Amino acid sequence: MADDIFGEIYKEMGANPIINAIGSVTLLGGSTPNKKVKAAMDKADSAYVPLPHLQDVVGKRIADYCNVPSAYVTSGAGAALALAGAAFMAGNDDNLIEQLPNTSNMKGEILIQKCQRYWYDRCVEVSGAQLMEFGDESTATESDFENAINDNTCGVVWVANEMSPGTVVGNNIMTNPLSLEKVIEIAKKHNIYVLVDAAAQIYPLDILGKYVRMGADAQVVAAKYMGASQSVGLALGSTEMIEKIANQSFTGYEGRRIRGIGRPMKVDRQEIIGVTVAVHEWVTMNHEERLAFAEQQSSVMLAPLQNIAGVKAEIIDNIIGNQPFGVKVEIDEKITGISAEQLVDKLKSLDTPIWTRNGSNHEENIIKLVPWALNTGEDKIVGENIAKLLK
Numbered sequence: 091m092a093d094d095i096f097g098e099i100y101k102e103m104g105a106n107p108i109i110n111a112i113g114s115v116t117l118l119g120g121s122t123p124n125k126k127v128k129a130a131m132d133k134a135d136s137a138y139v140p141l142p143h144l145q146d147v148v149g150k151r152i153a154d155y156c157n158v159p160s161a162y163v164t165s166g167a168g169a170a171l172a173l174a175g176a177a178f179m180a181g182n183d184d185n186l187i188e189q190l191p192n193t194s195n196m197k198g199e200i201l202i203q204k205c206q207r208y209w210y211d212r213c214v215e216v217s218g219a220q221l222m223e224f225g226d227e228s229t230a231t232e233s234d235f236e237n238a239i240n241d242n243t244c245g246v247v248w249v250a251n252e253m254s255p256g257t258v259v260g261n262n263i264m265t266n267p268l269s270l271e272k273v274i275e276i277a278k279k280h281n282i283y284v285l286v287d288a289a290a291q292i293y294p295l296d297i298l299g300k301y302v303r304m305g306a307d308a309q310v311v312a313a314k315y316m317g318a319s320q321s322v323g324l325a326l327g328s329t330e331m332i333e334k335i336a337n338q339s340f341t342g343y344e345g346r347r348i349r350g351i352g353r354p355m356k357v358d359r360q361e362i363i364g365v366t367v368a369v370h371e372w373v374t375m376n377h378e379e380r381l382a383f384a385e386q387q388s389s390v391m392l393a394p395l396q397n398i399a400g401v402k403a404e405i406i407d408n409i410i411g412n413q414p415f416g417v418k419v420e421i422d423e424k425i426t427g428i429s430a431e432q433l434v435d436k437l438k439s440l441d442t443p444i445w446t447r448n449g450s451n452h453e454e455n456i457i458k459l460v461p462w463a464l465n466t467g468e469d470k471i472v473g474e475n476i477a478k479l480l481k
């Protein structure tokens with residue numbers, strides 16, 4: 091939450107700021123680092139420090155907070171996926187590290203279940219790895235997985251989502267993938283690595299590092315969901331895998347003089363300090379209070395939306411993951427005279443635009459309001475403006 095006048099700095103620059111009722115999305119800026127995080131980031135300016143050393147030191151702390159052997163700070167979960175892909179292929183071999191993204195003479199294929207293909211799997215391919223699918227659109231079997239493993243396979247990506255199969259998330263319906271337990275068991279048998287994208291899996295707290303404790307080699311987390319800036323993320327993993335990841339990165343490039351693909355994905359020392367404080371805050375804060383506040387903001391958004399003809403508005407009661415609560419607004423266009431899509435467009439063209447979560451393919455008549463990124467008082471503004479347009 092910001093104390094400054096709404097969007098003043100953007101207006102001075104000639105940009106049009108918006109009210110964000112979508113939540114933590116990269117398109118809109120991802121997150122607002124909290125006060126403690128910002129204060130720590132400011133203090134980082136007081137001196138310079140060798141970054142391989144700083145990464146080692148904070149890596150130990152973050153690993154401790156997340157109950158895993160080792161951790162490394164990356165420029166977003168996306169970069170952690172790219173570095174992990176490179177680490178799977180090149181490991182600690184400096185010649186191979188410098189050869190990527192050219193994967194000739196190394197195991198350059200990473201498997202993914204067809205039903206788990208997702209928006210960010212492209213980040214793994216940045217390393218040069220080729221993603222190879224197994225299974226079908228809705229599921230995959232143990233033999234699908236085993237049959238897909240060949241001499242070029244170095245690893246498998248598994249996409250974590252605690253929602254049950256059939257749940258609609260954005261434009262996707264949750265499928266029924268081969269379980270991580272089975273994936274780990276088979277991967278170990280064939281000596282290939284397991285990478286878990288758990289970017290948004292940050293609550294309940296036990297989930298931080300859970301997949302590493304289950305036996306995955308690395309688990310990536312997006313710090314944008316935890317009160318750090320959206321430009322940082324974490325790779326959590328085994329000591330060996332995190333060392334390999336560090337060796338592909340900008341600290342390896344500058345510290346070891348080994349020219350890995352990670353050089354363009356660098357992070358500031360301020361960001362490294364900031365994310366360390368943010369993770370500590372996250373694992374020690376009062377989450378009941380956090381959830382109660384999100385529920386209260388959702389109630390404020392909901393209040394003006396009740397008792398409008400053709401509109402069914404209700405609180406979303408999810409507390410798992412990164413964006414708890416919210417409001418689901420179902421619109422009967424025949425009665426309101428305005429479709430969900432038209433409503434979303436109208437909200438975006440207000441003097442102070444309001445961005446909401448779009449109805450997706452499966453929920454065309456629905457908009458979702460997320461309190462996560464709202465400034466003080468914006469919950470009321472969002473609810474009242476939507477009510478006005480629907481009446």
Ligand SMILES: *Cc1c(COP(=O)(O)O)cnc(C)c1O
Pocket residue numbers: 116165166167168169210287288289290311312313314320321322323
């Ligand atoms: C946000 C997100 C990412 C990318 O994380 P960044 O930190 O923005 O690079 C990857 N995977 C999932 C599931 C995400 O939600």
